[in-house]
Amino acid sequence: MKKVIMGNHALSYGAMLSRAQVIAAYPITPQTQVVELLSEMCADGTLDAKFVKVESEHSAMAASIGASAAGARAFTATSAQGLALMHEMLHWASGGRHPVVLGNINRALAPGWSIWTDQNDSLSQRDTGWMQYYCSSNQEVLDTVIQAFKVSEALMIPSMVVLDAFVLSHTYEVADIPSQEAVDAYLPPFKPEMRLTPSDPHAFGGLTSPEHYFEFRYKLQKDMEKAPDLIEKTGIEFEKAFGRKLGLVDEYLTDDAELILVTSGTVGLTARVAIDALRKEGIKAGNLRMRVFRPFPFKTVRNILKKAARVAVIDRNVSYGHHGIFYEEVKSALYGKGKGPVVHGFITGLGGRDVTVDFIKDIAAQALAKKKADAEIVWIGVKI
Amino acid sequence: MKLTTWLERKEEMKKKKAPKIVFTSVDEMPIMAMSTGSQSHNLTGAWRNIKPVINLEGCIRCGICWKFCPEPSIEIVDEYPVIDYDYCKGCGICAEECPTKCIVMVEEKK
Amino acid sequence: MKKPNKMTMTLPAEELMSSGHLACQGCGAALAMRYALKALGQKTVVCIPACCWSVIDGPYPYSSLDVPVYHCAFETAASTATGVKAGLEMMGDTETTVVAWAGDGGTFDIGIQALSGAAERNDDIIYVCYDNEAYMNTGIQRSSATPYGAWTTTTPVKHFKDRPKKDMVGIMAAHHIPYIATANIAYPEDMFRKMKKAKDIRGTRFFHVYSPCPVGWKSRPEDTIKLGRLAVQTTYFPLYEIEYGEKLTLNVKIKERKPIDEYMRLQGRFRHLQEDQIAAIQAEIDARWQKLLSRAG
Numbered sequence: 151m152k153k154v155i156m157g158n159h160a161l162s163y164g165a166m167l168s169r170a171q172v173i174a175a176y177p178i179t180p181q182t183q184v185v186e187l188l189s190e191m192c193a194d195g196t197l198d199a200k201f202v203k204v205e206s207e208h209s210a211m212a213a214s215i216g217a218s219a220a221g222a223r224a225f226t227a228t229s230a231q232g233l234a235l236m237h238e239m240l241h242w243a244s245g246g247r248h249p250v251v252l253g254n255i256n257r258a259l260a261p262g263w264s265i266w267t268d269q270n271d272s273l274s275q276r277d278t279g280w281m282q283y284y285c286s287s288n289q290e291v292l293d294t295v296i297q298a299f300k301v302s303e304a305l306m307i308p309s310m311v312v313l314d315a316f317v318l319s320h321t322y323e324v325a326d327i328p329s330q331e332a333v334d335a336y337l338p339p340f341k342p343e344m345r346l347t348p349s350d351p352h353a354f355g356g357l358t359s360p361e362h363y364f365e366f367r368y369k370l371q372k373d374m375e376k377a378p379d380l381i382e383k384t385g386i387e388f389e390k391a392f393g394r395k396l397g398l399v400d401e402y403l404t405d406d407a408e409l410i411l412v413t414s415g416t417v418g419l420t421a422r423v424a425i426d427a428l429r430k431e432g433i434k435a436g437n438l439r440m441r442v443f444r445p446f447p448f449k450t451v452r453n454i455l456k457k458a459a460r461v462a463v464i465d466r467n468v469s470y471g472h473h474g475i476f477y478e479e480v481k482s483a484l485y486g487k488g489k490g491p492v493v494h495g496f497i498t499g500l501g502g503r504d505v506t507v508d509f510i511k512d513i514a515a516q517a518l519a520k521k522k523a524d525a526e527i528v529w530i531g532v533k534i
Numbered sequence: 535m536k537l538t539t540w541l542e543r544k545e546e547m548k549k550k551k552a553p554k555i556v557f558t559s560v561d562e563m564p565i566m567a568m569s570t571g572s573q574s575h576n577l578t579g580a581w582r583n584i585k586p587v588i589n590l591e592g593c594i595r596c597g598i599c600w601k602f603c604p605e606p607s608i609e610i611v612d613e614y615p616v617i618d619y620d621y622c623k624g625c626g627i628c629a630e631e632c633p634t635k636c637i638v639m640v641e642e643k644k
Numbered sequence: 645m646k647k648p649n650k651m652t653m654t655l656p657a658e659e660l661m662s663s664g665h666l667a668c669q670g671c672g673a674a675l676a677m678r679y680a681l682k683a684l685g686q687k688t689v690v691c692i693p694a695c696c697w698s699v700i701d702g703p704y705p706y707s708s709l710d711v712p713v714y715h716c717a718f719e720t721a722a723s724t725a726t727g728v729k730a731g732l733e734m735m736g737d738t739e740t741t742v743v744a745w746a747g748d749g750g751t752f753d754i755g756i757q758a759l760s761g762a763a764e765r766n767d768d769i770i771y772v773c774y775d776n777e778a779y780m781n782t783g784i785q786r787s788s789a790t791p792y793g794a795w796t797t798t799t800p801v802k803h804f805k806d807r808p809k810k811d812m813v814g815i816m817a818a819h820h821i822p823y824i825a826t827a828n829i830a831y832p833e834d835m836f837r838k839m840k841k842a843k844d845i846r847g848t849r850f851f852h853v854y855s856p857c858p859v860g861w862k863s864r865p866e867d868t869i870k871l872g873r874l875a876v877q878t879t880y881f882p883l884y885e886i887e888y889g890e891k892l893t894l895n896v897k898i899k900e901r902k903p904i905d906e907y908m909r910l911q912g913r914f915r916h917l918q919e920d921q922i923a924a925i926q927a928e929i930d931a932r933w934q935k936l937l938s939r940a941g
Contacts, residue, residue, distance in 0.1 A: 171734040172727065172731055174726075200734055202726060205757060205764070206761070209720065209723035209726075209758050209761055212717065212724045212758070213724065214727060215724065215727060216691065216714065216725065216726065216728035216730075217727040219714055220689075220730075220731025220735060238717060239720070242716075346689050346712040346731075347740075348686055348687045348688065348712060351686075351707075351709070351713075352707065353706075353715065354714050354715060355715035356698070356706075357698065357702075357715075358704045359704075362704055
């Protein structure tokens with residue numbers, strides 16, 4: 151059924167269709183509509199779930215973990231400060247192997263207070279052992295929640311579905327809301343082997359000495375390494391069921407490209423508009439929109455980027471004292487893999503500064519003009 | 535990897551000599567830290583310097599020593615208290631609380 | 645005196661806690677758990693944040709409890725328990741009792757937000773705070789449950805704790821939850837009765853359990869029960885219940901109250917106190933007891 155919905159509500163519909171059973175969430179701009187709609191769905195019986203109005207994001211994740219440990223499917227949503235507050239518990243969810251799905255609205259971290267979009271909040275959590283999906287359309291958000299539960303529960307690793315504040319969260323787009331029956335066929339109920347049940351009592355998360363801790367973390371990494379193939383596989387299954395493929399990346403005109411832009415989030419779709427304009431001007435530009443950032447899709451990224459002589463990575467984030475995060479990870483993925491493209495790094499759009507088609511065309515022009523990528527960061531749009 | 539059921543552990547606990555668990559390979563371990571054995575493998579009797587000795591002549595079977603043992607390492611056998619020296623840490627609560635003072639703490643012979 | 649034919653058992657014989665656990669000699673917290681589980685039974689899940697019980701239970705891959713345990717983050721005893729209860733109910737299990745089992749640090753200090761949140765929502769959990777009056781697991785640092793005058797490693801003798809013990813029960817009463825009780829490991833039958841009563845009540849139930857720590861209090865391990873008794877007999881730690889924040893029932897009425905000095909003398913952590921300081925402490929306990937008597941039904 152097609153409906154005009156906002157990005158936030160796409161998360162709500164995704165969670166509802168995934169039959170989330172426990173939703174523990176705390177309000178934060180610009181996430182509030184996610185949980186408001188879920189609250190309504192629980193109240194009118196559309197969704198059979200417990201909605202816990204926790205008193206902070208830290209408690210939201212703790213309660214989600216508790217629910218997941220008891221065997222229930224848990225969903226929550228937050229943004230920026232809330233995600234940062236959850237940090238300790240994000241580690242707990244992954245280390246405890248709880249397949250919680252979280253919707254994060256990418257919002258710039260304070261101070262000063264900002265409610266507008268950039269990627270530092272979610273990227274700051276890239277080492278926590280969570281899978282991360284970066285979405286560019288409301289349809290993708292809805293679909294990704296469903297796929298995320300399937301992959302998370304198969305691997306027992308939590309995941310976050312990320313979307314830009316306002317640019318996507320509050321933008322209304324047409325989305326096809328699949329039927330509950332179709333989603334049930336794709337996503338079976340959550341049946342964890344190990345859970346809190348008095349009929350088979352175990353102690354979870356006890357004191358773990360150097361004798362054992364290493365093995366648990368080895369297992370988490372090994373299971374995370376299975377994720378790229380599983381995401382591709384479940385993405386193809388999703389296409390069979392719903393007609394939309396959900397892969398690790400979204401390629402656009404990369405085959406004959408002389409320059410490939412690496413983008414994510416809504417910038418990833420603005421890039422297409424810019425590329426169409428560039429192509430009209432005779433510049434063979436292409437776009438690699440990275441949909442999955444964790445696990446990093448090494449094989450896919452290497453295979454695509456080797457098609458071009460130049461790559462321009464557009465980051466809407468910065469790792470202070472280092473460079474743009476996607477830039478650094480792309481570069482390191484290509485290192486030592488034979489002769490590869492020249493990789494340029496661009497940082498733009500922090501704190502919600504609008505990333506326009508002109509910005510992207512400027513980025514392309516600068517990348518094409520330089521033989522070498524001497525500057526590791528080129529700032530686009532800063533009032534220097 | 536075999537996950538012990540509660541019933542199996544209950545038997546272990548009754549026997550009290552639960553085995554120590556050693557993993558030789560990562561494949562033997564669960565995906566997260568989840569207990570599969572009983573802490574009763576740990577014979578805390580080794581902690582003691584002094585141990586309680588019950589003089590059953592004086593015992594009025596009030597149940598107080600059994601009640602207040604923190605381990606617990608006092609069992610009731612044939613209506614009388616018996617100290618399980620495998621676990622008794624020698625805290626002295628039983629001796630202190632016994633109303634007839636029929637429990638005395640004696641130095642552990644090494 | 646005629647000997648009875650059978651051993652007197654004022655509590656059920658079945659143990660849900662096995663020996664071999666890592667509690668110190670004479671640990672009040674071990675006794676508290678032993679009694680609580682006797683009352684609550686095997687259909688219980690215990691959420692244990694960072695506290696002595698994180699260690700007492702036993703390291704991976706062992707546990708000393710016959711019930712499922714979730715070891716959770718320090719400030720999350722109540723929020724984890726809330727989540728577990730919600731999850732179990734969605735799994736169709738409405739019978740299993742979910743318990744948050746935290747120390748005083750994890751309750752009075754770092755865990756107070758999550759606890760207040762759960763209580764305000766009246767989440768269906770039993771929250772048990774076993775109070776040994778400092779951060780004992782990390783080496784005896786003061787908490788807001790540390791009594792006035794006590795030595796701890798962060799309130800050394802020259803700067804002993806000069807703030808009163810936080811009135812946690814008062815704070816919980818202000819949330820108007822269905823049931824609050826104080827309990828004491830020296831009064832196991834009273835604790836057992838209250839836990840059994842709480843098990844059948846729906847909503848947030850809070851227990852404040854007096855739990856001596858010989859190591860942190862510098863007391864003799866064998867004095868643990870004696871200290872518990874004196875705590876009640878001096879009215880330092882009265883035993884009572886509060887229902888819906890209003891109805892207060894005093895469980896043990898003390899006719900002849902013992903002086904607090906008799907209690908403090910058994911603990912090295914009070915050794916440095918001067919007469920005038922002890923008198924001030926006595927005065928505070930006197931006033932508190934009078935207030936309690938006037939509120940009691």
